[in-house]
Amino acid sequence: MAGNTFGQAFRITTAGESHGPGNVVIIDGVPAGIPLTVDDLVVDLNRRRPGQSHITTQRDEADLPEILAGVFEGRTTGTSIAILIRNTDQRSKDYGDIKDVYRPGHADFTFDAKYGFRDYRGGGRSSARETTARVAAGVVAKRLLSDALGARVVGYVHQVGKVEAQVAHPEEVTQQQVEQLADGSPNIIRCPDHAAGAKMIKLIEKVRKEQDSIGGAATIVATGIPAGLGEPVFDKLKADLAKALFSLPAVLGVEYGIGFGCATMRGSAHNDHFVPRREGETSPVSIPAIDGITTNTNRHGGMLGGISSGLPIILKAAVKPTSSLPLEQPTMTSQGKPKTIRTKGRHDPCLLPRFIPMAEAMVAIVLADHWLRWCGQKNWKSSPGER
Amino acid sequence: MAGNTFGQAFRITTAGESHGPGNVVIIDGVPAGIPLTVDDLVVDLNRRRPGQSHITTQRDEADLPEILAGVFEGRTTGTSIAILIRNTDQRSKDYGDIKDVYRPGHADFTFDAKYGFRDYRGGGRSSARETTARVAAGVVAKRLLSDALGARVVGYVHQVGKVEAQVAHPEEVTQQQVEQLADGSPNIIRCPDHAAGAKMIKLIEKVRKEQDSIGGAATIVATGIPAGLGEPVFDKLKADLAKALFSLPAVLGVEYGIGFGCATMRGSAHNDHFVPRREGETSPVSIPAIDGITTNTNRHGGMLGGISSGLPIILKAAVKPTSSLPLEQPTMTSQGKPKTIRTKGRHDPCLLPRFIPMAEAMVAIVLADHWLRWCGQKNWKSSPGER
Amino acid sequence: MAGNTFGQAFRITTAGESHGPGNVVIIDGVPAGIPLTVDDLVVDLNRRRPGQSHITTQRDEADLPEILAGVFEGRTTGTSIAILIRNTDQRSKDYGDIKDVYRPGHADFTFDAKYGFRDYRGGGRSSARETTARVAAGVVAKRLLSDALGARVVGYVHQVGKVEAQVAHPEEVTQQQVEQLADGSPNIIRCPDHAAGAKMIKLIEKVRKEQDSIGGAATIVATGIPAGLGEPVFDKLKADLAKALFSLPAVLGVEYGIGFGCATMRGSAHNDHFVPRREGETSPVSIPAIDGITTNTNRHGGMLGGISSGLPIILKAAVKPTSSLPLEQPTMTSQGKPKTIRTKGRHDPCLLPRFIPMAEAMVAIVLADHWLRWCGQKNWKSSPGER
Amino acid sequence: MAGNTFGQAFRITTAGESHGPGNVVIIDGVPAGIPLTVDDLVVDLNRRRPGQSHITTQRDEADLPEILAGVFEGRTTGTSIAILIRNTDQRSKDYGDIKDVYRPGHADFTFDAKYGFRDYRGGGRSSARETTARVAAGVVAKRLLSDALGARVVGYVHQVGKVEAQVAHPEEVTQQQVEQLADGSPNIIRCPDHAAGAKMIKLIEKVRKEQDSIGGAATIVATGIPAGLGEPVFDKLKADLAKALFSLPAVLGVEYGIGFGCATMRGSAHNDHFVPRREGETSPVSIPAIDGITTNTNRHGGMLGGISSGLPIILKAAVKPTSSLPLEQPTMTSQGKPKTIRTKGRHDPCLLPRFIPMAEAMVAIVLADHWLRWCGQKNWKSSPGER
Numbered sequence A, B, C, D: 001m002a003g004n005t006f007g008q009a010f011r012i013t014t015a016g017e018s019h020g021p022g023n024v025v026i027i028d029g030v031p032a033g034i035p036l037t038v039d040d041l042v043v044d045l046n047r048r049r050p051g052q053s054h055i056t057t058q059r060d061e062a063d064l065p066e067i068l069a070g071v072f073e074g075r076t077t078g079t080s081i082a083i084l085i086r087n088t089d090q091r092s093k094d095y096g097d098i099k100d101v102y103r104p105g106h107a108d109f110t111f112d113a114k115y116g117f118r119d120y121r122g123g124g125r126s127s128a129r130e131t132t133a134r135v136a137a138g139v140v141a142k143r144l145l146s147d148a149l150g151a152r153v154v155g156y157v158h159q160v161g162k163v164e165a166q167v168a169h170p171e172e173v174t175q176q177q178v179e180q181l182a183d184g185s186p187n188i189i190r191c192p193d194h195a196a197g198a199k200m201i202k203l204i205e206k207v208r209k210e211q212d213s214i215g216g217a218a219t220i221v222a223t224g225i226p227a228g229l230g231e232p233v234f235d236k237l238k239a240d241l242a243k244a245l246f247s248l249p250a251v252l253g254v255e256y257g258i259g260f261g262c263a264t265m266r267g268s269a270h271n272d273h274f275v276p277r278r279e280g281e282t283s284p285v286s287i288p289a290i291d292g293i294t295t296n297t298n299r300h301g302g303m304l305g306g307i308s309s310g311l312p313i314i315l316k317a318a319v320k321p322t323s324s325l326p327l328e329q330p331t332m333t334s335q336g337k338p339k340t341i342r343t344k345g346r347h348d349p350c351l352l353p354r355f356i357p358m359a360e361a362m363v364a365i366v367l368a369d370h371w372l373r374w375c376g377q378k379n380w381k382s383s384p385g386e387r
Helices: A038-048 A092-098 A108-115 A129-149 A175-179 A194-209 A237-246 A259-264 A353-376 B037-046 B092-098 B108-115 B126-149 B175-179 B193-207 B237-246 B259-264 B354-377 C038-047 C092-098 C108-115 C128-149 C174-180 C194-209 C237-246 C259-264 C352-378 D038-048 D094-100 D108-115 D129-147 D177-180 D196-209 D237-245 D259-265 D354-377
Strands: A011-017 A022-028 A067-070 A083-087 A153-158 A216-223 A250-258 A274-276 A293-295 A314-321 A329-332 A338-341 B011-016 B021-030 B065-068 B083-088 B151-162 B218-224 B249-258 B274-276 B294-295 B311-320 B327-334 B340-343 C009-014 C021-028 C065-067 C082-085 C152-160 C215-224 C251-258 C274-276 C293-295 C315-318 C329-332 C338-341 D011-016 D021-027 D063-070 D081-086 D152-160 D215-223 D250-254 D274-277 D293-295 D313-319 D329-332 D338-341
Touching: A011 A129, A011 D021, A011 D063, A011 D081, A022 A129, A022 C174, A022 D011, A022 D063, A038 A067, A038 A129, A038 A353, A067 D011, A067 D021, A083 A129, A129 A153, A129 A274, A129 D274, A153 A175, A153 A194, A153 A353, A153 B259, A216 A353, A216 B259, A237 A250, A237 A314, A237 A353, A237 B237, A237 B249, A250 A259, A250 B237, A250 B259, A259 B151, A259 B218, A259 B249, A259 B311, A274 B327, A314 A353, A314 B259, A329 B274, B011 B126, B011 C021, B011 C065, B011 C082, B021 B126, B021 C009, B021 C021, B021 C065, B037 B065, B037 B126, B037 B354, B065 C009, B065 C021, B083 B126, B083 C009, B126 B151, B126 B354, B151 B175, B151 B193, B151 B354, B218 B237, B218 B354, B237 B249, B237 B354, B249 B259, B311 B354, B311 C092, B354 D354, C021 C128, C038 C065, C038 C128, C038 C352, C038 D177, C038 D274, C082 C128, C128 C152, C128 C352, C128 D177, C152 C174, C152 C194, C152 C352, C152 D259, C215 C352, C237 C251, C237 C315, C237 D237, C237 D250, C251 C259, C251 D237, C251 D259, C259 D152, C259 D215, C259 D250, C259 D313, C274 D329, C315 C352, C315 D215, C315 D259, C329 D274, D011 D129, D021 D129, D038 D063, D038 D129, D038 D354, D081 D129, D129 D152, D129 D354, D152 D196, D152 D354, D215 D354, D237 D250, D237 D313, D237 D354, D250 D259, D313 D354
Parallel strands: none
Antiparallel strands: A011 A022, A022 A083, A067 A083, A153 A216, A216 A314, A250 A314, A250 B249, A274 A293, A329 A338, B011 B021, B021 B083, B065 B083, B151 B218, B218 B311, B249 B311, B274 B294, B327 B340, C009 C021, C021 C082, C065 C082, C152 C215, C215 C315, C251 C315, C251 D250, C274 C293, C329 C338, D011 D021, D021 D081, D063 D081, D152 D215, D215 D313, D250 D313, D274 D293, D329 D338
């Protein structure tokens, strides 16, 4: 029942499959007057797009969005925004031999169980192709956060296989570090520890040659978010952020702050302590929660009681290795007969580089949603005349 | 804005604070005719209640629920159910000295930032006391799942500090193993590996003596859930389960199946393979997804593409060490002055034993919700005459 | 499925039946800091309560509310508010003979069709008793509108049978005119045209003697609502107001502004014209929509394109005659046998006087909801520091 | 905030303006396997389209829909459906002189008040052009109701000015009577009383010549709806239907059954009585609510306690005269200066003929929504294996 909508005040609704005409998103609740153009959308769509480097899939989709509604003379109108990203490189024939076969790790089997049939040309609605719509909506959310708060959301690849990035201050990572190497060339792995990134790329190249894939983990950081976002019980900020990240394909785990590391910690070592904020201090607390108070450490990942504390919000997501493999794998047909399957190229050996813009988008959408939700509560007495 | 409601088809709305008159839940969407009594509710409320053993807080709250609406002659009526659990042992005076002090790790600071003031007698709405309402609703969800599907939800303590349980088959753990030792005495730690449980208890006793607290992790397993629950994009079953668990106090991480372990795995080792289901086979696949097909392993934790696969659903949650400590901790007052704080007894040295019924409740609520959501979709052609 | 919640930003969820322990409402989304006491609630509950005059039912229910959550030291906390109104005068035995009989005009038959059984002691969830919860929530909404905007919602009885009130300026009717006669005695009919009201009372007395009931219509006016409330398409203000009024028992029709009168009008006679607003003008435009502009007439009932125009919002609802009658009526049993039924006293001969506070409550709830919804949109850039 | 979504289980979300690229609807919650083609959509879009006869506007828009998602090989997939209807005949230049002028009766003024600016080329989001998206969604809802229940929704023009249709049995009106005259030629007025329809057409022709417009009323009837749809309190079927109709442009009043006529009735004359259903009886009760029981009359309009009774659901909506007039009207500019305005042709002299498919669509959407909502509740025990 109706599971294609996300958010309350900033609300997105999507439709679209991998092999249909295209993917569309309706964004509802965006305030009037925010500048928005197709060019804005293209930036992150290009970071998500296939074929962007030799360590991603070689499918080539231009992902040119069309704004169908909600923008007039370059500004949002306050009414619902619709964006369409057409599918161009569908190549249905590539998928003919998977028509009756349940690809391991994919949703073919569960779709058949749920719906009785499925779009056998590919993942259909379960394909990561649907994330184009999310990434487009994420651009609008990022813009809103930036204009309202000067806030930003930056994601990066933290781990590929056993190679982990060393990042002392996640809240100081810039998008430039994520997107470019020191020489200005593209940082195709999106790891801000460029030395680790080089190792990750080598590992991915090795895995690809062996017709296999590899998992990893991503970190997403939001800075400039003031204290007060999130609701106390079910709609805790951590809960909505977790749902957002888990709603992305291939995510098997999410943690924030110290995360699973808390299981072995004592309270005395775990608690962050409230301390006076020093004059001019901008990091790790870029926005004062309540003037003059901050915490000396950020094991709490920027959220206490599910409400933002003013410190950077820091999340980590585990991403499984790509399920589609050039290697032959045993499986079953929908008629219950054993069969083997192998993917004929054009799949990502590692999902992480393209996962970053998707994860950023979902985090930005949750934060924009909670920001607007809170705005209504805290400004309920403001005079109607003022805009 | 309005964050006290959870679920769509099986929908709960709660209110209540630690030091107010009580906690109340309205459960909407429960089908008519399900047997329900106060005694049913008491079972899990007693598993959640403080003072149940020497390793939990010694506060003593009877937690006797009253069914205010929605039940007639012992059966649900199909209309909204309301349950009230009054607060009895409030002892406001215990909390007098925390009136102006931000307790480390608590929501005092973020509540002040969000609302401008707070119920200074305790956690108020951020207190884990609000979970009484969830646990009561969870009983109704469990009953629905049991009556409709024969499904069950069992949680247990997997880890306390560095002590981890060895559980070869999580899906075979019974509630009896979790609640009782071999000799029938109460298993106060709720770990089905009784040897590990004994070590956990010793660790908690040690931590308590040292006026400290300790973190841990819990596993929650749902069996008997058929393939097909969950929606493809935002309302993936994994996403709603993660939101549910993260909405509980103290949860810093959630994973399912192989979880964060996937980051270092290759696709060829990670994918579960579809295989024929053997006659009479009941484990690990207790419910056939599609007749005759299952997977040989369950690294996917019972969900593929965010939709249940028919295999046991297996989740893990990381729970931080209790923030309130008898040990003295430095902090600040709301006026920005440094001060120290220590909790005068009566707090849990480890949250895990009492976390289990809360986590089971939230998992059951999500599954009941998705089951009802799916029922409408798959039975839309059924004749109106039949009930 | 889950139909006991109303509103988005100001959201109420209710439970309760006529013959259960009581009725409860959870109000979610109320900003922090609004003064609220039990005494505030009692005012409107007393206007709704049975037994308030000789022209209403003689059942006597005290309707004393208890605030269970969400209020601390006399102010709303920003978290969910719960209010319980216990049932006191249930007298189940009065209803014994209606156990198997479908009362004409009631929901007995449709409840059996929907749920397979029903609370046979009375209307159960379909009883107007559930409106106690709405009236309590309405008090909170009225307070919010008053504090934020100086706005007020006033309802009155416009018509009983063929007796219609003559009210030249609905927007100028005060609550005092509705509640009191010139001599200060209670205006039990709640018609501000006291001469017409006297005729209505006589008509009701006559109908009562003849063991019958009579229908009527109510007008509800909201003044002080600024231009801008309501969303352009589905959540038009008129649409949400209509849903709110139709959700009340016995309402068969709703119109606003010129209403059904528009069917015979020409556009040239129907359109209200925009004109300059005169200095100091307070009526009919009590709040300037956009400085200096208003309309010279208000056939549009304060809403254009479903969005408030700044002029008074004027609605009318048709209320059917009470279905329960002392007169004998033919009907059927649930086993399909013909039977007659008569209600043994204690029902309202005319629903209108007690309908007024219910209708005011629902209108106030919609306006509070849309006000908060809009606040988030128009104040999204406000600095986080300011509260 | 987010007001572009309607429905819960059958949920539509729309975007689009009169002068943007097009209008789009995402339909969520549609079960898998329902046949759907572009040709199905075109039928009702053509009934809504401008330029269809000499008594409607002469704008000519082809309204050719494109199914962007959710349909595979001619059947719904169970995932979200997206439909795009591009705008073709925008003629922006026609609207140049209304840029700064508030058209009487339109939303120009309230949009400026709400958003601070507006798409000055036309109605933008407030234009009835957005109903193309609703009509497309209505086709899917009608198909679902037809396939699941054999139910149908038929609307017709009941009144134009003072000309009223005489229709003894609204539940027996067929779509053919509404769409065609006896000789097979198009019934351009959509009134099943063809004699009255001829008078309506003459009235409209007269009004058009006089550069004016005229109001009217429409009746919408749903037959084949079983007893049991609707929720007891807020989501009463009558409440959701009223919201649906009031959400359409130009609707000022809605009633069902006896409607406002109830105000002057006595209970003894108003109540419909339950009687045995005669063998083979098909009208007015086309579907047995509970076998063997029906009512002898249908003043209750097919809903009791807000829940369908199995009798035909009968609604009436008042539609105001078109606000845009060729006649010169006085108004104001957004700068507060008086100015006159006249619409240069191409607007409907009477909205009713084109209103019918819009109203049918909204009624069908509500019924499909409540049908799916109920399906989940009444089939919650059905075995998972069966589909």
